[in-house]
Amino acid sequence: MLERLEIESFVVLAEELHFGRTAERLRVSRARISQTIQRLERRVGAPLFERTSRQVRLTPLGEQLLADVEPGYRLISRGVRRAQATAKGIEGSFAVGYLGGAAGEFALAVIRRFARRHPGIDVRIHETQVKAMFDPLRDGEVELLITQLPVEEPDLVLGPVVLRVPRMLAVPANHPLARQDSVSVEDLARGQVFACTGHVPGYWQEHQAPSRTPEGRIVHRGRSAATLPETLAMVGAGHGISPVGADVAETSAPRGVTFVPFRDTGPVEYGLVWRRSGETERIRAFAAAAVEQSAADR
Structure with missing residues (x-):
């Protein structure tokens, strides 16, 4: 036997x-x-x-x-x-939030892996927006969030980093940077960088586009944008530039926008986040599946 x-x-x-x-x-x-x-x-x-x-x-x-x-x-x-x-006690429904297309694709892959082990759990997904990136988590609309880092919130737990996406700069097609093979963080000082509206932590915005370059040049904040499509539309209209993940370049092709890779900065990182007061066996099981999926994707 x-x-x-x-x-x-x-x-x-x-x-x-x-x-x-x-x-x-x-x-x-x-x-x-x-x-x-x-x-x-x-x-x-x-x-x-x-x-x-x-x-x-x-x-x-x-x-x-x-x-x-x-x-x-x-x-x-x-x-x-x-x-x-x-x-x-990990049966029932489970809501997972995600920010951005790369996180959404990753969430679906994790859910397939998770469902094989926990068929009694009905997993639902919810797309969040930058303008209110933590609100669905704090309001109880989702139990776990796959979101861009950094996250420095005392009431939230930052779990493992599960996804890394190369960073690119979205620029108007007629901008001088659009003719380059790559850009530097220093190039952020050569345009108006979009600011984020809503409940966006200052440290998060500073990480995406610092107020000064490593050499001390001032990075000028331009118009505010509430969503990624709004940001790209304004980039295409010539109103500014914006750092984005490479997944945006792969899935979005708005008219008038060119995506140029950074040569001197790290990737966009995504991690798992949940409420410090709301950790459950469901969350721990989903986090384990996410870590396994991340390893399988490398």
């Missing part, structure tokens, strides 16, 4: 096709996974995976075994997770 770890290691490795990620998911060492799979292959009498220095993939026999054992494994695992969820 097969041992539970043998079946679990086989199914998870068939899903991840990576020994390291499989070990992380099952919280054992990579060597333990390798030894377990080898033991299973000896029981079966033939290889179940093809292993090279570049990839891991199922053999035809491995695909056959997966088709036979996976439905039963999923059924048993789902039953155990439902029992654990009931015992821990």
